[in-house]
Amino acid sequence: MADKDITRRESAGEVGAGEQPHRYESLIEPKKGLGELLAPVAGFGVTLSSMFKPTVTEQYPFEKVPTKPRFHGRHQLNRYPDGLEKCIGCELCAWACPADAIYVEGADNTPDAQFSPGERYGRVYQINYLRCIFCGLCIEACPTRALTMTNEYELAGPSRRGMIYEKSDLLAPMGEGMLAAPHPMVPGTQDTDYYRGNVSGPVPEQVDWVAQWRPEDSTLPSARRAPATPPAADSPHGAHGQVERTPAEASEATR
Amino acid sequence: MTTTTPQTSGAEQAQAVPQVTLTIDDVEVSVPKGTLVIRAAEQIGIAIPRFCDHPLLQPVGACRQCLVEVATPDREGTVRPMPKPQASCTLEATPGMVVRTQRTSAVADKAQHGNLELLLINHPLDCPTCDKGGECPLQNQTMSNGPGRSRFHDVKRTFPKPIAISTQILLDRDRCVLCQRCTRFSEEIAGDPFIDLQQRGVRQQIGVFDPAVLGFAGAAPAEVYRGVQPDGTPVDASIGVPARDAAGPAGDAALDTSGRPFASYFSGNTVQICPVGALTSAAYRFRARPFDLVSTPGIAEHDSNGAAIRVDHRRGVVLRRLAGDDPAVNEEWISDKDRFAYTWQGMPDRLTVPLVRDRGEDGTPGELRPASWAEALETAAEGLAAARGAGGVGVLPGGRLTLEDAYAYAKFARVTLGTNDVDHRARPHSAEEEAFLAHHVAGSRMSVTFADLENAPTTLLVAYEPEDEGGIAFLRLRKGVLAHRNRVFSVAPFASRGLERLDGTLLQAAPGTEAEVLDALAAGAPGALGEAADALGADAIILVGERLATVPGGLTAVLGLARRTGARLAWIPRRAGERGGVEVGTLPALLPGGRLVTDAQARVDVAASWDVERLPAQAGRSADEMIAAAADGTLGGLVVGGLDPADLADPALARTALEKVGFLVSLEVRESAVTRLADVVLPVAPPVERPGTFLNWEGRPRPFPQALTSTAMADHRVLDALADTMGAGLGLGTLAQVHAEIDGLGAWDGERAPAPTVPAAQPPAVGEGQAVLATWHLLLDDGRCQDGERFLAGTAQRPVARLSAATAAGLGLSTGEGLTVRTDAGQVTLPLAVTPMPDGVVWLPTSSVGSAVRATLRVDAGAVVSVSAAAHVNEGEAL
Ligand code: SF4
Ligand code: SF4
């Protein structure tokens, strides 16, 4: 009978209490002489010696230490130098995301509301930071380099809803000389000119358009001041100017 | 070829076709002679990449993607390879053929790779913004059968993009792979080639008709986008450049409402079959990605064809509808109305909670206010009970119901309200029609099918425009006309665009004289009449539309003609719910299953099945009679379903009736003219939010599941709850219960109703400056089910009035000038299109923008109206 072969298992308290096939024997050779005498307090030596070594404990949150430059932090939706958004609402980031953390809805750019170069822009853009695993696959998928990661790591909050970041939370801040979208593209350019970096800042036509329809816009003074040829680079990065440019963007700028 | 019907001659032919045996990738397969190699490969599960090949279109071999290596036996029987790879989509299988696809042949594989690389040379890198991305055969086949990298480093050919072919259809020419599926569809299936291949070589492109070549008229660019600047200044813009078309002499009749040449009622199908993202629809452009969407099969709710569709939705919002594949009904095509008109189900005026109107002490109606279901049902139950005592309650369910809902209305009227006053016909109707429906239609399911339309050598249309009043039946008729040289005759005042594309013969009849024309159809009659009489045999089909109801003696004459010739007769109403209503008894004289109210045995049958003592035996009132009774105060209350008073024969009287009636309960999806007058409004679910079954004109059940999650209740559930509150439930709370009851009742095997015998009326006398009115609905018009879809609205035909040349000359008018049609009630002014038609007849679209015939003129087809030149024509409108 099969159940005859089954031996009774010890219950929790009895584990190991049965026969003891081997006695424990240390493989370390036992100390002799003075060594044997000091052995019980030898461990304090480690403590004592570390008192004279430099401290590695970080005083977070009182002192904040910059992360490594390639650290994967909060996402950012970048802008072109004239202030138009880079995101075209293609949803490729959402598609690439293994955690299903991104939700995008595209929409038409229209003559009265042009948010990004070309025909399409991201109307709804949400990242759920309760799901995001910071793998960066979305960044790889983005065809326009609209989506990059900052080094910001302080992503905690009291509510679930607050952890779903909206487009307004993710958009890069307006850099010096940028003109807030929506506004028309630089006259005579196409979306490919923007991709190629041929647009270096707002031109007077765009400034005039915004001045006509949104005279109160806060980016107008800076856009007016800006020469028509600001550096052809991305906006200053990082949340609230704390964090350095991320490597992805740094490499983009050198392209 | 469909094989669902017993008498498809095509299916018999298919069996007689000899088989050929060939070898594909070392697998032997036998297929009927004439099968294409690409189809034979499909049969054994081998997919050959393709772009231009489509099973329902003629082979062209335009894209060269399906290349395979082929060897055939020569005269001695030695198998000899063909010198070059062959396109498998144009090659018929022959006995002993040896085919090697990309799976076993390096040559075929290399040829396919090369072809794809060539196609991609000028293909833009649009995938991130392209609507096809994620479901694109070009993307997919590049991954599966193409090169991973491009060796092309030069500048790609570009085109300005997109072109607006109509307000709904946009074309990005640089994405096109010139497979010509779109142009073949419009030529072979729809018959309205609104786009064609133009130019040569690298500039070769799809486009709207080139005026230089084809002499087609055109106009201003389509305003695809209408919006406002931040301060409210309107901006109108066309996306991209307009197509190259110049003004010409085609006139208003050939324009759509956006002022462009009228494209097609079926243009949306080209978007679906385009194997790349070259053709897109404005409504779906940039809205979603396929992985966002949840797809649910559905049935189109707009007409009685019951076309299969696919509803794609995201987070509770329908984003697009596609044609489903149902070979027995719509094949793979649907009309643009079925495809794009879905927004009505989610408009902001959707009703979500019950509404109740409080009455003052003296009975003055107050405002509607939201109420709980319990309160609304209580109020409705009390009000209906009181109204039952005060003259009785009538039921007007409307013609758009599912079979289950219609059944619930029929039972609710008989059991709960104890009346036969129930009529779903929200349109001009007659007692003769009811007799016709009882005699011929009720209980005669599937006597004529879509396959029959395709195979019948002769079809006679009576008061029915297959294109404007449905669409799918038109495609089937046209398929038969092209494939089998079938003949189509139509009894109508003029040859419509649809009839011309059916290569049809017009049997001209002024409104009201249809019966006369039908009676005159006899062998030896002169001209087309005699021809039609000769062609009408036992294998012919007569299709009669709902409009014949308004012609006294018309349906009698049709029945007579069918008896004389032996031709089969089918009735095709416009609305999706009419056929189901006839079947389950939402007519005053009909009980479920075609039983007659006047038949005591039938009443006993149904009463037993419904577990009630007896059913009301007194004949019910028709919709018009109910409206009249409500208006003069003899009817105590009304229960109204999805019905627009503007569709009734006399909308003004209907509105008075709804205002005056003692108690009005409305079951509606959206706020409407009825809910605004109702005492209790009970919200019901639109088709996407509930499961159900439409019965199409064939009598074929078309069940569909619920697409969106919703708490909205279907009509049958609401009626069940209402009946429950009134004392006794109907037991119709679930679909299963309704189906069990309908199945339990079964069909009636007793005596059928006698055929109507109504004599034809004399056509009215037409005086100076007068004309007889002819009218029918255009497919795309001002109906409430097309609300909220401006891109679709732009593609509707521009409404025009039609007169014969002599009548127009008598008024001193020519094409394009304004014509005013007047009755005592009001007037309609439209640009005139001079049309070959009987003198003294004027045609207007029934319910288009600026031409609400019943609401403004308060008359219908056959009435005498006065016609005159418009006093003042607004230049912009006359164009
Ligand atoms: S962030 Fe990039 S990948 Fe995501 S939708 Fe925008 S453009 Fe596409
Ligand atoms: S048609 Fe297909 S391959 Fe071409 S851009 Fe669109 S998605 Fe990409």
Ligand code: SF4
């Ligand atoms: S537009 Fe689409 S369907 Fe038409 S030829 Fe081009 S690729 Fe084919």
Ligand code: FES
């Ligand atoms: S599929 Fe055969 S040539 Fe296009």
